[in-house]
Amino acid sequence: MHRNSQGFTLIELMIVVAIIAILAAIALPAYNNYRVRSAEGACQAEAKAYMNQAIVAVTNSFAGFPAPSNQACSSMTGTIDAAAVASGTVITFAPKAPGTASTSCRADNSNCTMTPSV
Template sequence: MQEIIARMRAKKQDEGFTLIELLVVVVIIGVLVAIAVPVYLNYRQGAADKSAQSDVRGAVSAVEQFYTDNGNAYPAADVTVDNSAGATSSKELATGSAQKFTVSDKTTLQYHLSTDKLSYKLCAVNAGGSKKYYLYDSSKGGSVAASTAITTANFATCG
């Protein structure tokens, strides 16, 4: 009988974790969270920047389709699509046009026709991203790239 009581006492002493073991686990979890949160936020900013780039690419397609459908003429009026508040997501290139600019959440996109009416610029920025401005210049062609020449002050003309 004493052997059974001794085993029960030994069992009671072995149950659970010590305070030190629990503190070590909490510290390890804290370190992992401290590493993971900034990485996650960087991924979100990168995704927002990619959505602004994608919106510019989509707008290039819409402008070129408009050009083809309207006797080789680009839309005459500048167009701004501001979806920074999430209210408006698309806007016609011109009155009655089938082509529209569609933008992602928190993105502002600007279309600007050059004075000679032979080329145009498209630029966009996403408020949820790194605040980089992305530009496409039809006179140069190429791909959509980040532009350091564009600021809030000259966004209406895409730099």
């Protein structure tokens, strides 16, 4: 009597699960690094845009220039006024989680720098 077998054996399923686990172990750290770099890059872009607008506002004596929107950055240290622009004060922007590397911008020329954490 011949029996037709259907489905997968236990060993075949275990091999597939092991392969998926190996792929996940490789992919998840890379994905986390991507998330960190994205958060830091978004904060740097937001900081650069804000510094450009703030310097134009201060230079042209616009009153009531708003604070940064902080959509990608969690905080800004320092203030931008005529004295800060004249002296080249460094303003620092901290990214929201999961980013950790802060962006530093000079108030006299709005050059921003950041050393990525990953």
